[in-house]
Amino acid sequence: MNPSASPLLIGCAAGFSGDRVDAAGPVVDTLVARGGPAFLIFETLAERTLALAQLRRRADPQAGFEPLLDDMLRPVLARCLAHGIRIVSNFGAANPLAAARHIRAMAAGMGLPAPRIAVVSGDDLSGESHAQLLRAQLGATMDGIRKVSANAYIGAEAIAAALNAGAQIVVAGRVADPSLTVGPAMSHFGWRADDWDRLARATMAGHLLECGAQVCGGYFADPGYKDVPDLHAVGYPIAEIDSEGHCVIGKAAHTGGVVSLAGVKEQLLYEVHDPAAYLTPDVVADISEARLTVAGPDRVALTGVRGHARPASLKVNVCHEGGWLAEGEISYAGPRAEARARLAADVLRQRLPELALRVDLIGALSIMGDDAGRLLQNTPAGDARDVRLRVAATHAERARAERLPREVTALYCCGPAGGGGVRTSLTPRLNTLSCLVPREAVPLRFEMLEKV
Amino acid sequence: MSAAYITVPLYRAAHGRTGDKGNRSNISVIAWHPALYPVLLSQVTEHVVAQHFAHRQPSRVQRFELPGLAALNFVLDEVLDGGVNDALNLDTHGKALSFWLLDLPIEIPAELAPLLAGPD
Numbered sequence: 001m002n003p004s005a006s007p008l009l010i011g012c013a014a015g016f017s018g019d020r021v022d023a024a025g026p027v028v029d030t031l032v033a034r035g036g037p038a039f040l041i042f043e044t045l046a047e048r049t050l051a052l053a054q055l056r057r058r059a060d061p062q063a064g065f066e067p068l069l070d071d072m073l074r075p076v077l078a079r080c081l082a083h084g085i086r087i088v089s090n091f092g093a094a095n096p097l098a099a100a101r102h103i104r105a106m107a108a109g110m111g112l113p114a115p116r117i118a119v120v121s122g123d124d125l126s127g128e129s130h131a132q133l134l135r136a137q138l139g140a141t142m143d144g145i146r147k148v149s150a151n152a153y154i155g156a157e158a159i160a161a162a163l164n165a166g167a168q169i170v171v172a173g174r175v176a177d178p179s180l181t182v183g184p185a186m187s188h189f190g191w192r193a194d195d196w197d198r199l200a201r202a203t204m205a206g207h208l209l210e211c212g213a214q215v216c217g218g219y220f221a222d223p224g225y226k227d228v229p230d231l232h233a234v235g236y237p238i239a240e241i242d243s244e245g246h247c248v249i250g251k252a253a254h255t256g257g258v259v260s261l262a263g264v265k266e267q268l269l270y271e272v273h274d275p276a277a278y279l280t281p282d283v284v285a286d287i288s289e290a291r292l293t294v295a296g297p298d299r300v301a302l303t304g305v306r307g308h309a310r311p312a313s314l315k316v317n318v319c320h321e322g323g324w325l326a327e328g329e330i331s332y333a334g335p336r337a338e339a340r341a342r343l344a345a346d347v348l349r350q351r352l353p354e355l356a357l358r359v360d361l362i363g364a365l366s367i368m369g370d371d372a373g374r375l376l377q378n379t380p381a382g383d384a385r386d387v388r389l390r391v392a393a394t395h396a397e398r399a400r401a402e403r404l405p406r407e408v409t410a411l412y413c414c415g416p417a418g419g420g421g422v423r424t425s426l427t428p429r430l431n432t433l434s435c436l437v438p439r440e441a442v443p444l445r446f447e448m449l450e451k452v
Numbered sequence: 453m454s455a456a457y458i459t460v461p462l463y464r465a466a467h468g469r470t471g472d473k474g475n476r477s478n479i480s481v482i483a484w485h486p487a488l489y490p491v492l493l494s495q496v497t498e499h500v501v502a503q504h505f506a507h508r509q510p511s512r513v514q515r516f517e518l519p520g521l522a523a524l525n526f527v528l529d530e531v532l533d534g535g536v537n538d539a540l541n542l543d544t545h546g547k548a549l550s551f552w553l554l555d556l557p558i559e560i561p562a563e564l565a566p567l568l569a570g571p572d
Contacts, residue, residue: 047473047474047535047536047537048536048537219469220469222467224570224571225463225467225569225570226467262467262482262484265480265482265521265523266467266468266469266480266482267469268521269469269471269478269480269482269518269521269523269525270469270471270478270480271471271472271473271478272471272478272525273473273476273478273514273516273525273527274514274516274527275516275518275525276516287518288516288518289520290518290520290521291520291521292521304520319537322537322538325540358540358541360541360542366542367541367542367543367548368548368549368552369507369541370507370508370509370533370541371533371534371539371540371541374507374509375507378507390542392540393540394540429537429538430537431537431538432474432535432537432538434474
């Protein structure tokens with residue numbers, strides 16, 4: 001592919017695993033209508049998604065990719081291929097190869113010509129061959145844990161290389177979210193991997209896209225303060241990126257939601273720590289002097305982003321088995337409901353001295369409190385009349401954790417008056433360790449599916 | 453006349469969103485109007501925010517300034533009871549924390565009142 005100077009459109013149709021599967025249709029319709037070079041990305045990984053995918057792969061070697069892959073892609077695959085809209089995603093999760101094979105079979109089943117599918121690999125460090133590398137960073141912490149997954153956050157270079165080699169669909173695992181946008185931009189404009197300013201600008205375009213509807217009025221509405229039209233039909237974003245990397249964020253036509261200055265500001269700072277140093281595998285982006293301006297209806301332009309040399313190391317998340325989470329709930333209503341809920345919590349504390357209980361009074365104080373119960377303790381008992389007591393605890397041993405649901409259930413007959421609606425659950429937990437590894441220790445590659 | 457200040461909750465002067473990475477939370481505080489930004493700068497300080505979240509016992513609170521966006525970005529370390537995989541909270545991401553901060557009372561010069569969001 002030859003580098004181009006024409007603007008690039010990148011639409012995003014998923015911001016997390018479990019996002020809406022009807023998002024892609026209007027995005028693709030808009031890309032087709034606007035014409036010109038275009039990509040569609042799906043971002044479907046979060047901190048624990050990969051560990052859950054790895055568990056599914058253990059149970060079934062053909063599983064371990066995004067469970068909604070089929071539902072997300074099937075409605076738009078034919079149109080994307082017909083109109084030259086290429087697809088880039090991390091929906092390969094713990095098994096990009098199986099995801100690619102699934103897409104190939106899907107295309108065949110739909111009677112479409114076989115798409116050129118590239119599989120990016122190298123991020124998965126869960127195998128034995130990487131155990132030394134992880135132990136060198138995490139030390140003795142690695143001993144005695146039951147590892148479920150270990151993945152490096154990798155960057156855009158392998159994606160760009162796959163696109164340069166003619167891939168129509170690129171399937172990756174733990175690629176950093178913004179790299180899904182940087183890869184297509186690098187390939188389209190022919191940027192070098194050390195063109196820090198341009199990479200940083202595309203990174204922030206990717207950052208605005210990566211949570212899907214969150215930049216289009218999703219996760220923004222607050223009635224009377226931040227009103228969003230037709231939130232039920234909120235659209236997904238499309239970035240228009242120029243050859244310098246500057247972007248204008250818009251959204252799919254004929255959808256609800258709004259692309260506003262206020263909403264784009266919120267998303268620009270979402271999950272950012274030091275604005276002068278937003279770290280990704282591709283670049284260190286600096287938004288400390290960023291500016292946003294309205295560029296038309298539902299269009300906001302981002303400028304003022306600068307870049308610095310990328311970090312020498314890559315971030316790795318290691319997920320491991322973390323014992324059991326036990327939860328139980330029971331409701332109290334009417335006069336003295338809160339007093340009865342608080343009494344029920346006292347009963348549970350005395351019956352379960354070996355568990356560190358978290359107590360929430362839903363309807364009075366939950367969410368804002370802390371696991372140690374400091375805020376609850378310091379909040380005088382009120383007279384809330386519709387209260388749901390929720391308790392939670394964790395324990396390494398299942399048998400110990402199981403005592404919590406049993407004691408909550410026992411409140412039916414042995415607790416305060418009028419308790420109802422007991423629900424309990426016991427779920428295995430996953431815990432996370434993070435470390436940095438030298439970039440050179442994580443060789444990355446892509447392969448075209450037909451050669452795999 | 454110089455004492456003409458009104459006390460309002462922060463949400464009338466600013467909006468924001470919470471993000472999380474591990475056991476660390478970031479909360480943006482974005483002025484509804486650039487003229488309100490200096491009020492945020494002087495009153496929504498690291499110390500005030502640390503006090504507001506005292507029950508979560510943050511090990512460090514940092515404030516970053518973004519004058520071009522009329523926004524502040526707060527980073528609160530070890531404030532999520534372990535983070536998304538470890539906390540016992542229903543809201544393990546701490547998604548609701550921005551609205552806890554937006555309840556903070558602040559004092560606004562009365563002449564800026566027309567710039568405030570929402571009903572009086």
